[in-house]
Amino acid sequence: ILLFLLHTGLRVNELVELRLDDVEFGHPGTHLVVREGRHAESRRIPLEGEVRRVLHEYLLVRPNVEGENHLFLSREGRPLSTRSVQRIVSVRAQAAGLEGVSPQALRRTYASRLLATTGDLVLVAERLGHQSLGTTTRYMGQSAIKQTNGTD
Numbered sequence: 001i002l003l004f005l006l007h008t009g010l011r012v013n014e015l016v017e018l019r020l021d022d023v024e025f026g027h028p029g030t031h032l033v034v035r036e037g038r039h040a041e042s043r044r045i046p047l048e049g050e051v052r053r054v055l056h057e058y059l060l061v062r063p064n065v066e067g068e069n070h071l072f073l074s075r076e077g078r079p080l081s082t083r084s085v086q087r088i089v090s091v092r093a094q095a096a097g098l099e100g101v102s103p104q105a106l107r108r109t110y111a112s113r114l115l116a117t118t119g120d121l122v123l124v125a126e127r128l129g130h131q132s133l134g135t136t137t138r139y140m141g142q143s144a145i146k147q148t149n150g151t152d
Contacts, residue, residue, distance in 0.1 A: 001072060001080075001088055005103055007051035008032060009110035009128050012082045012103045018071040023047075023055065030055070036129060043129055111140060 065077035093101035125136040
């Protein structure tokens with residue numbers, strides 16, 4: 001879950017709503033389909049490297065509960081709640097001696113790394129599911145965007 005949040009930039013509510021069929025295995029690579037809502041378009045996020053490997057490993061041990069299609073389940077085979085995910089992140093961060101780690105911080109880290117790697121604010125907006133570049137600019141902060149553009 002931690003790797004998934006860090007490598008996809010998903011919101012917690014998007015993570016807990018993922019279904020098994022939202023993971024597309026195939027060419028060209030593995031993708032995650034994030035459904036925005038009943039009438040909105042979905043977005044595709046590539047799953048690469050470590051997060052793809054860990055997902056494959058998780059699927060091998062994921063509880064097989066008849067009729068349950070959520071991707072992430074508790075040990076009891078029930079869908080995780082947003083609060084459960086927040087608690088998992090908090091407990092694991094504390095165990096690692098890290099402060100200030102939250103699902104939101106992992107999302108911002110994903111966005112910052114993607115922007116630093118690609119320099120493409122439009123791509124960051126698409127991956128985060130933002131409807132406008134203005135939202136992404138506010139989310140990222142002007143200083144992060146200026147540093148990426150080399151104007152700071």
